[in-house]
Amino acid sequence: xxxxxxxxxxxxxxxxxxxxxxxxxxxxxxxxxxxxxxxxxxxxxxxxxxxxxxxxxxxxxxxxxxxxxxxxxxxxxxxxxxxxxxxxxxxxxxxxxxxxxxxxxxxxxxxxxxxxxxxxxxxxxxxxxxxxxxxxxxxxxxxxxxxxxxxxxxxxxxxxxxxxxxxxxxxxxxxxxxxxxxxxxxxxxxxxxxxxxxxxxxxxxxxxxxxxxxxxxxxxxxxxxxxxxxxxxxxxxxxxxxxxxxxx
Amino acid sequence: xxxxxxxxxxxxxxxxxxxxxxxxxxxxxxxxxxxxxxxxxxxxxxxxxxxxxxxxxxxxxxxxxxxxxxxxxxxxxxxxxxxxxxxxxxxxxxxxxxxxxxxxxxxxxxxxxxxxxxxxxxxxxxxxxxxxxxxxxxxxxxxx
Numbered sequence: 190x191x192x193x194x195x196x197x198x199x200x201x202x203x204x205x206x207x208x209x210x211x212x213x214x215x216x217x218x219x220x221x222x223x224x225x226x227x228x229x230x231x232x233x234x235x236x237x238x239x240x241x242x243x244x245x246x247x248x249x250x251x252x253x254x255x256x257x258x259x260x261x262x263x264x265x266x267x268x269x270x271x272x273x274x275x276x277x278x279x280x281x282x283x284x285x286x287x288x289x290x291x292x293x294x295x296x297x298x299x300x301x302x303x304x305x306x307x308x309x310x311x312x313x314x315x316x317x318x319x320x321x322x323x324x325x326x327x328x329x330x331x332x333x334x335x336x337x338x339x340x341x342x343x344x345x346x347x348x349x350x351x352x353x354x355x356x357x358x359x360x361x362x363x364x365x366x367x368x369x370x371x372x373x374x375x376x377x378x379x380x381x382x383x384x385x386x387x388x389x390x391x392x393x394x395x396x397x398x399x400x401x402x403x404x405x406x407x408x409x410x411x412x413x414x415x416x417x418x419x420x421x422x423x424x425x426x427x428x429x430x431x432x433x434x435x436x437x
Numbered sequence: 438x439x440x441x442x443x444x445x446x447x448x449x450x451x452x453x454x455x456x457x458x459x460x461x462x463x464x465x466x467x468x469x470x471x472x473x474x475x476x477x478x479x480x481x482x483x484x485x486x487x488x489x490x491x492x493x494x495x496x497x498x499x500x501x502x503x504x505x506x507x508x509x510x511x512x513x514x515x516x517x518x519x520x521x522x523x524x525x526x527x528x529x530x531x532x533x534x535x536x537x538x539x540x541x542x543x544x545x546x547x548x549x550x551x552x553x554x555x556x557x558x559x560x561x562x563x564x565x566x567x568x569x570x571x572x573x574x575x576x577x578x579x580x581x
Contacts, residue, residue, distance in 0.1 A: 190573050190574065190575055191450050191451070191454055191573065191574040191577075192572065192573055192574075193443060193446040193447045193450045193572065193573070193574060194446070194572060195450075196446040196449050196450045196453075197442060197443070197446040200446070259530065259532070259533070259534040259539075260533050260534070260542075261533065261534045261535065262439065262533045262534065262535030262536075262540060262544075262545060263535070264439070264441050264442060265442050266439055266442060266545055267533060267545050267546075280546075280549065280552070282531070283527075283531050283542040283546070283549055283552075284531075284549065284552040284553065285528070285531065287526060287552045287553065288552065288562060289551065289552035290551065290552075290562055290563065291548075291551060292565075295548060295551055295566070298547075298548045298570060299546070299548035299549070299551075302545075302546045302547055302548045302549075303546055303548075305446075306439070306545040306546050
């Protein structure tokens with residue numbers, strides 16, 4: 190049995206330069222906000238970027254990037270809609286608030302359907318917002334796109350979250366996936382580590398320490414959150430700079 | 438016209454799967470849930486293979502019926518009922534615009550159907566797709 194979707198996926202990702210998976214050990218650490226913010230800032234700097242929301246159960250992509258026109262299909266599949274300069278896709282655009290209960294087999298099928306049905310075109314960066322933990326989404330993406338994949342992890346500085354992220358780092362290094370580093374989020378709400386302390390503990394690069402800015406809750410899209418909260422944007426600009434440094 | 442890119446990938450995958458043998462017949466299983474136009478797929482296979490080593494190959498397309506089953510009450514239903522349920526849950530802005538026609542998103546991403554079904558008998562959401570999701574090259578017959 191041959192699955193022609195695998196061939197389609199190879200072709201559709203031909204012109205994608207780099208894929209960055211944004212993962213976390215625990216949920217609720219701000220991974221979607223951070224990964225969408227990085228997508229927006231990269232795009233504002235002139236990079237061609239797609240934000241792919243693979244957090245099917247906790248999908249937030251359709252809130253962070255809103256689209257106002259009908260999604261279009263073409264001979265190559267679905268044309269990625271563009272929101273605030275970023276090409277985006279999220280199951281939330283099709284399912285609204287409907288729950289999406291997926292068993293293992295269904296999820297794998299969805300990943301194959303999704304990546305084989307989208308016309309990604311040329312991209313400098315594909316930013317993938319993963320669900321928390323080590324589920325099918327991380328193994329699927331790293332197996333399918335191995336050579337192009339890097340990982341950035343998001344955590345808060347709570348003991349529980351750091352312990353789980355350490356476990357994730359073990360998996361990433363055992364699989365020889367390129368780990369860009371860790372972004373420590375909401376640093377003002379949890380234990381106040383020094384950067385060097387975290388670097389020693391996690392044995393990897395710290396891409397940034399980001400504070401929790403309650404005012405971002407007043408805005409819906411990631412563009413609005415960033416443009417109305419300059420201190421938040423500045424911290425994320427620094428993270429983007431550190432990420433780009435990894436590719437130079 | 439998503440069928441064209443599927444046909445293209447089938448042809449490439451078949452060519453890569455054999456070495457030097459002549460390919461006589463290719464069997465393709467397509468689930469009803471894929472919502473593909475089988476005539477367009479057949480036509481695209483014919484046109485796209487005409488310039489390849491598959492120009493004389495016979496393509497057999499087998500379509501399997503979609504069957505949904507509710508884990509809560511055991512109710513089973515087919516594609517026609519599933520489309521009705523989906524239409525009731527989808528607003529127009531959730532459709533995909535393709536060549537001036539609105540296609541349901543499952544035409545491109547069939548697995549989305551799981552989030553667009555409720556059991557027609559009990560309203561449950563614990564639903565299994567028993568059959569009808571296939572997209573596979575199930576047999577490649579080569580000359581001995």
